[in-house]
Amino acid sequence: AQTVTQSQPEMSVQEAETVTLSCTYDTSESDYYLFWYKQPPSRQMILVIRQEAYKQQNATENRFSVNFQKAAKSFSLKISDSQLGDAAMYFCAYRSAIFQGAQKLVFGQGTRLTINP
Amino acid sequence: KAGVTQTPRYLIKTRGQQVTLSCSPISGHRSVSWYQQTPGQGLQFLFEYFSETQRNKGNFPGRFSGRQFSNSRSEMNVSTLELGDSALYLCASSPRFVGDEQFFGPGTRLTVL
Numbered sequence: 001a002q003t004v005t006q007s008q009p010e011m012s013v014q015e016a017e018t019v020t021l022s023c024t025y026d027t028s029e030s031d032y033y034l035f036w037y038k039q040p041p042s043r044q045m046i047l048v049i050r051q052e053a054y055k056q057q058n059a060t061e062n063r064f065s066v067n068f069q070k071a072a073k074s075f076s077l078k079i080s081d082s083q084l085g086d087a088a089m090y091f092c093a094y095r096s097a098i099f100q101g102a103q104k105l106v107f108g109q110g111t112r113l114t115i116n117p
Numbered sequence: 118k119a120g121v122t123q124t125p126r127y128l129i130k131t132r133g134q135q136v137t138l139s140c141s142p143i144s145g146h147r148s149v150s151w152y153q154q155t156p157g158q159g160l161q162f163l164f165e166y167f168s169e170t171q172r173n174k175g176n177f178p179g180r181f182s183g184r185q186f187s188n189s190r191s192e193m194n195v196s197t198l199e200l201g202d203s204a205l206y207l208c209a210s211s212p213r214f215v216g217d218e219q220f221f222g223p224g225t226r227l228t229v230l
Contacts, residue, residue, distance in 0.1 A: 043223065043224050044221065044223050045207060045209075045221035046221075047220075091160065103148055103150045103165040103167070103172070104150070104175070105150070105219070106162070107152075107159060107161075110159065110160075
């Protein structure tokens with residue numbers, strides 16, 4: 001079974017600075033997807049960024065980028081120019097690319113990110 | 118296009134009762150998944166449906182069941198409620214099955230007294 005581990009329960013960063021959230025995962029599959037989701041106090045789960053395992057290029061979405069190290073099974077999220085609106089719980093998630101498990105997300109325990117003004 | 122809607126948003130039940138939660142996916146989406154979120158266990162997968170068929174099920178007791186209708190709306194049912202069933206129940210929809218992004222609803226907060 002796949003597992004996802006986020007070793008940082010809490011992180012804080014000054015507004016406008018850069019922060020990196022860590023995530024490691026374990027799988028025997030070669031094809032899969034990795035995600036970072038953001039859950040603000042409203043509890044609405046919002047997709048931040050997505051990475052396909054077969055793509056070597058790291059995904060980027062505006063101020064958000066990932067460092068995907070497939071051999072090390074590591075998937076970190078970098079937030080540049082942190083803004084107050086980035087404060088939330090961040091979840092790393094794994095999803096298989098095989099048909100049977102295609103919609104099942106395996107989540108890490110989350111990292112609570114605080115932005116200090 | 119309207120997002121994923123879940124009803125009710127909040128629910129209070131007592132032990133032993135049963136509850137039904139509803140999820141309406143984004144128009145055109147045929148896949149629906151359910152997750153349970155608790156402080157202790159985090160986010161755990163319950164089940165997923167595609168075209169009215171359950172495709173995958175998480176490690177939950179038989180008290181947890183679900184179904185999907187022909188219009189892709191989905192319901193989940195929990196019978197004989199226990200205190201530990203208190204949680205935020207999240208529903209997510211996607212257009213098809215493999216590879217599509219999932220969009221989450223706002224959740225239903227269930228409290229069992």
